[in-house]
Amino acid sequence: MDLHVVAPLPSPAERAAVDALLDPVLGPATTWSGGARAIGADGRAARGGHAARARRDLLLPALHALMDRVGWISPPGLGYVARRLTVPPAEAYGVATFYALFSTTERPAAVIHACDDIACRDAGGETLCADLERRLGPAGHPAPGAPATWLRSPCLGRCELAPAALVTVAGEQPRAVELAPADAANVRAAVEGNPTRSAPLAASLPQLGTPGRRITGRIGVVDPASLADYRAHGGYRALARVLAIGPEQTIAEVTASGLVGRGGAAFPTGRKWAAVAAQPARPRYVVCNADESEPGTFKDRVVMEGDPFALVEAMTIEGIAVGAETGYLYLRGEYPLAEARLRHAIAEAESAGLLGPAILGTEHAFRIELRRGAGAYICGEETALLGSIEGRRGEPRNKPPFPVEVGLFGKPTAINNVETLVNLPLILADDGAAEAYAQIGTPGSRGPKLFCLSGAVARPGVYEVDFGVTLGELLALAGGVPEGRSLRTILLGGAAGVFVGPDALGMPLTLEGARAAGATLGSGVVMAFDEQADLAGTLRRIAAFFRDESCGQCVPCRVGTVRQEELLARLERTVAAGGMPDAGQLGLLRELGQAMRDASICGLGQTASSAIESALRIPGLVAG
Amino acid sequence: MSGQEHGGHTRGFELFHIFQELPARSSEIPVAPEPDPTEPVALTVDDRPVEVAPGETILDACRALGVETPTLCHAPNLTPVNACRVCVVEVEGQRTLAPACSRRAEAGMVVRTETERVRTARKVVLELLGSSVDLSLAGRHQPDGGLAGWMERYDADPARFGPAAAPAEAGERDARPTGHHHVPDGSAAETVAQPVKVDNDLYVRDYSKCILCYKCVEACGTDAQFTFAIAVAGRGFDARISTEWDVPLPTSACVYCGNCIGVCPTGALMFRSEHEMRAAGTWDESAQTVTETICPYCGVGCTLELHVQEDQVVKVLSPSDSSVTGGHLCIKGRFGSSFVNEKPGR
Numbered sequence: 017m018d019l020h021v022v023a024p025l026p027s028p029a030e031r032a033a034v035d036a037l038l039d040p041v042l043g044p045a046t047t048w049s050g051g052a053r054a055i056g057a058d059g060r061a062a063r064g065g066h067a068a069r070a071r072r073d074l075l076l077p078a079l080h081a082l083m084d085r086v087g088w089i090s091p092p093g094l095g096y097v098a099r100r101l102t103v104p105p106a107e108a109y110g111v112a113t114f115y116a117l118f119s120t121t122e123r124p125a126a127v128i129h130a131c132d133d134i135a136c137r138d139a140g141g142e143t144l145c146a147d148l149e150r151r152l153g154p155a156g157h158p159a160p161g162a163p164a165t166w167l168r169s170p171c172l173g174r175c176e177l178a179p180a181a182l183v184t185v186a187g188e189q190p191r192a193v194e195l196a197p198a199d200a201a202n203v204r205a206a207v208e209g210n211p212t213r214s215a216p217l218a219a220s221l222p223q224l225g226t227p228g229r230r231i232t233g234r235i236g237v238v239d240p241a242s243l244a245d246y247r248a249h250g251g252y253r254a255l256a257r258v259l260a261i262g263p264e265q266t267i268a269e270v271t272a273s274g275l276v277g278r279g280g281a282a283f284p285t286g287r288k289w290a291a292v293a294a295q296p297a298r299p300r301y302v303v304c305n306a307d308e309s310e311p312g313t314f315k316d317r318v319v320m321e322g323d324p325f326a327l328v329e330a331m332t333i334e335g336i337a338v339g340a341e342t343g344y345l346y347l348r349g350e351y352p353l354a355e356a357r358l359r360h361a362i363a364e365a366e367s368a369g370l371l372g373p374a375i376l377g378t379e380h381a382f383r384i385e386l387r388r389g390a391g392a393y394i395c396g397e398e399t400a401l402l403g404s405i406e407g408r409r410g411e412p413r414n415k416p417p418f419p420v421e422v423g424l425f426g427k428p429t430a431i432n433n434v435e436t437l438v439n440l441p442l443i444l445a446d447d448g449a450a451e452a453y454a455q456i457g458t459p460g461s462r463g464p465k466l467f468c469l470s471g472a473v474a475r476p477g478v479y480e481v482d483f484g485v486t487l488g489e490l491l492a493l494a495g496g497v498p499e500g501r502s503l504r505t506i507l508l509g510g511a512a513g514v515f516v517g518p519d520a521l522g523m524p525l526t527l528e529g530a531r532a533a534g535a536t537l538g539s540g541v542v543m544a545f546d547e548q549a550d551l552a553g554t555l556r557r558i559a560a561f562f563r564d565e566s567c568g569q570c571v572p573c574r575v576g577t578v579r580q581e582e583l584l585a586r587l588e589r590t591v592a593a594g595g596m597p598d599a600g601q602l603g604l605l606r607e608l609g610q611a612m613r614d615a616s617i618c619g620l621g622q623t624a625s626s627a628i629e630s631a632l633r634i635p636g637l638v639a640g
Numbered sequence: 641m642s643g644q645e646h647g648g649h650t651r652g653f654e655l656f657h658i659f660q661e662l663p664a665r666s667s668e669i670p671v672a673p674e675p676d677p678t679e680p681v682a683l684t685v686d687d688r689p690v691e692v693a694p695g696e697t698i699l700d701a702c703r704a705l706g707v708e709t710p711t712l713c714h715a716p717n718l719t720p721v722n723a724c725r726v727c728v729v730e731v732e733g734q735r736t737l738a739p740a741c742s743r744r745a746e747a748g749m750v751v752r753t754e755t756e757r758v759r760t761a762r763k764v765v766l767e768l769l770g771s772s773v774d775l776s777l778a779g780r781h782q783p784d785g786g787l788a789g790w791m792e793r794y795d796a797d798p799a800r801f802g803p804a805a806a807p808a809e810a811g812e813r814d815a816r817p818t819g820h821h822h823v824p825d826g827s828a829a830e831t832v833a834q835p836v837k838v839d840n841d842l843y844v845r846d847y848s849k850c851i852l853c854y855k856c857v858e859a860c861g862t863d864a865q866f867t868f869a870i871a872v873a874g875r876g877f878d879a880r881i882s883t884e885w886d887v888p889l890p891t892s893a894c895v896y897c898g899n900c901i902g903v904c905p906t907g908a909l910m911f912r913s914e915h916e917m918r919a920a921g922t923w924d925e926s927a928q929t930v931t932e933t934i935c936p937y938c939g940v941g942c943t944l945e946l947h948v949q950e951d952q953v954v955k956v957l958s959p960s961d962s963s964v965t966g967g968h969l970c971i972k973g974r975f976g977s978s979f980v981n982e983k984p985g986r
């Protein structure tokens with residue numbers, strides 16, 4: 017490949033940031049890659065080495081390095097990364113402009129991402145945005161020389177403490193602070209580098225201190241930074257047993273447990289693993305999907321922050337079971353606290369021989385690479401996620417072939433959600449544990465399940481229950497709708513889910529129960545809305561979310577999500593003016609929804625109309 | 641809950657039964673039938689039996705039966721990206737529709753191309769394209785009359801989505817921040833309309849006509865040229881074909897092979913000669929002759945199709961089924977003939 021890069025040289029800071037990441041892997045920059053001497057005036061560099069070309073997966077980390085150091089991706093900075101990795105600049109630009117956390121225009125070092133999504137907007141998010149606008153000017157348009165700018169953000173995964181904000185400050189010592197609840201004072205403190213107080217864990221995990229929880233039991237009890245503490249609470253027993261019983265028996269037990277994926281598709285985990293283990297191709301990979309970006313979802317975050325070693329152990333088990341020596345943990349970019357704790361846990365496990373070339377002295381090798389997402393809901397879709405790790409745009413791929421056959425770098429890959437994985441120690445720690453696990457829940461939905469309660473409930477947070485409790489029971493667990501207010505509707509499964517009315521409170525929270533009710537459990541979102549909620553605005557926000565998050569690859573979703581938002585705006589105007597919704601417009605919305613559901617490539621487009629249509633279907637919900 | 645309409649108005653949203661079945665997120669794992677590499681694959685399309693060679697697609701089966709299937713992003717000489725979705729068909733037993741152009745035919749498949757779901761999907765996809773992109777030159781090389789014909793066949797009416805919004809200013813679409821957009825008021829339908837990019841003597845880029853089919857990117861990249869001068873940038877509706885930082889072509893890696901022009905199905909990429917003649921109203925395909933010849937510049941022997949109007953070579957293509965070129969040329973074959981035009985006394 018003949019690489020053509022025309023840009024002035026990167027600044028010393030940019031070069032140092034990129035070199036610090038790449039030099040340990042690729043060796044120091046050479047002349048051709050922009051190292052010691054400048055590129056010729058025509059911008060043409062010699063061909064890159066195979067080593068660099070084979071490491072395109074470092075593109076996303078390299079772009080993060082630039083963002084963290086100088087706060088934006090400049091033409092010389094991007095050009096330098098492109099040269100060092102032998103990625104055509106047009107493609108590197110295509111990747112850089114795919115992610116919402118990246119900026120290809122210069123902006124202040126401090127950026128405030130204020131959540132205005134469905135849980136936050138009514139809970140003070142819009143007030144915070146208005147305040148930021150007063151102080152810092154319109155979103156994304158900082159005054160010249162301003163120390164900070166602000167942007168609206170989709171759900172930040174802290175809905176239980178709405179409104180949420182994320183503050184990032186680039187520099188030699190980059191900072192990222194999650195704030196929930198966020199207000200003018202703690203946002204300012206975070207920007208200025210002053211300490212901010214975080215809410216107590218019980219505010220995210222209201223069941224803290226109550227017994228009988230199986231997958232959240234260690235959270236708040238163990239020190240998330242201490243491997244010894246994790247082991248003292250039963251940690252790594254399952255891994256030891258898996259090493260003793262071997263991969264085949266492990267997969268058989270996971271299959272027998274009845275565990276199905278918690279990421280939304282409910283695919284049997286044992287079958288997925290067996291399919292990967294049966295592939296002749298090598299190497300194989302394990303990927304943990306920790307991109308949690310479905311609006312209203314925050315369970316994976318609470319697990320990763322509170323019990324990071326459990327995920328490290330679970331990924332190791334999965335690697336041994338399917339015969340993979342490398343696992344990628346793809347973590348959403350807006351979770352800096354979870355990132356710090358997971359990186360620490362991985363390092364601790366490495367130094368204790370629980371990760372590395374010989375796990376616990378056996379012939380099994382396994383290592384984990386943590387990769388940070390950069391603000392793209394679509395990268396939670398499994399094939400888009402693979403593309404993102406590979407250093408490409410996060411565009412879903414056509415299935416078949418499925419990742420179990422052709423996955424990461426074209427190799428067989430097992431992809432699982434965080435919650436799915438942390439069930440494994442429970443299933444594998446003891447002889448007979450899988451059978452016991454299969455007794456939890458209902459015959460169609462086995463095991464414990466995490467739900468994310470937010471909105472109009474007295475005690476929002478993550479709740480662990482067994483599959484089979486009813487929606488009403490779960491709401492009661494969270495204290496029900498606050499005193500003096502009444503329940504209007506519940507959003508199940510997130511923006512890609514459905515609204516149900518109070519008549520659905522008797523619905524058992526199982527896969528089969530949801531299916532029978534024409535609903536979905538999705539990622540476990542249960543967001544309650546009371547009579548004061550602005551539902552029309554909520555639907556508009558959902559439509560805007562999908563319009564922003566569509567990857568843009570296929571027509572039904574790329575253009576359909578735009579038309580859906582426009583149609584909702586039109587309906588809202590009609591209703592606001594006291595008019596009747598026009599039947600033609602409603603019919604068009606329905607037809608559009610059908611085409612998006614039927615003809616879109618991936619689940620994003622296929623479900624982008626789901627919540628909106630379900631709300632319009634509930635009598636009197638949106639239009640009186 | 642049943643739908644009930646009163647002369648164009650309803651008593652509220654609730655009267656509409658909006659949808660029946662909830663889609664689950666797709667993560668099924670297929671039980672891949674072991675394909676026998678020699679046996680033909682037997683399936684039915686619209687209840688008619690047909691056999692295709694292993695590895696061939698549903699589209700191949702449709703064409704073998706003469707079942708007309710619209711396609712936009714598919715090209716025989718490029719890797720399918722199946723992004724336009726205008727070719728979708730119903731495959732019995734599958735939750736969503738399948739892109740005929742890229743889904744492999746399997747033994748026993750039951751394919752339908754005329755069901756309500758297929759018709760609605762194709763119609764809406766055509767309307768979405770028609771309401772956002774200038775399709776005036778799209779699909780004009782299709783045997784079945786191209787886009788206008790399909791619009792009629794599927795009863796597509798892009799105007800249903802409202803009047804077109806004002807075009808974007810030059811460069812505005814290229815500078816949009818990812819993941820943010822202006823909240824629409826519903827009064828107009830957003831489009832990709834923008835000024836034509838004219839930054840070199842050989843060809844122009846009119847992205848108002850771009851359906852984002854990825855063909856030019858593939859032709860510039862791994863499917864032919866390996867130059868990688870252009871790629872998709874941005875996300876969602878703001879995704880666009882772009883050089884790095886939207887630099888003009890002469891600053892980019894482009895070597896003017898024109899292979900992107902050859903594959904563009906919508907006329908977004910066009911010889912500058914054609915662009916200027918169209919603007920001047922002098923472009924007249926009925927007055928053009930097409931002469932097949934061999935490129936004189938080197939020994940490879942590429943087939944050229946010279947389109948000549950009034951003694952002037954107005955564009956140069958190469959047949960996509962040519963065994964030498966696969967439809968792709970280099971700058972000399974593509975644009976070298978314009979020197980013929982300039983020779984005095986020719």
Ligand SMILES: Cc1cc2nc3c(=O)[nH]c(=O)nc-3n(C[C@H](O)[C@H](O)[C@H](O)COP(=O)(O)O)c2cc1C
Nearest residue numbers: 277278279305307308309396397398432433436619
């Ligand atoms: C648009 C979209 C977003 C998704 N986001 C996530 C996510 O954030 N986390 C996740 O685990 N799965 C997500 N999924 C589902 C994944 O594609 C995949 O099914 C899942 O990671 C498989 O793991 P599991 O079997 O353990 O559930 C998403 C799917 C779609 C279509």
Ligand code: SF4
Nearest residue numbers: 567569570573618621
């Ligand atoms: S459905 Fe949407 S997100 Fe999925 S591939 Fe198509 S455009 Fe991309």
Ligand code: SF4
Nearest residue numbers: 860894895897898900
């Ligand atoms: S003319 Fe050739 S090199 Fe230039 S953009 Fe088109 S395909 Fe790429």
Ligand code: SF4
Nearest residue numbers: 850851853854856904
């Ligand atoms: S410019 Fe033409 S070939 Fe390229 S994506 Fe647009 S329509 Fe397709």
Ligand code: FES
Nearest residue numbers: 131136171172175
């Ligand atoms: S954090 Fe704001 S909606 Fe989830």
Ligand code: FES
Nearest residue numbers: 722724725727741
């Ligand atoms: S022609 Fe099949 S998806 Fe475009």
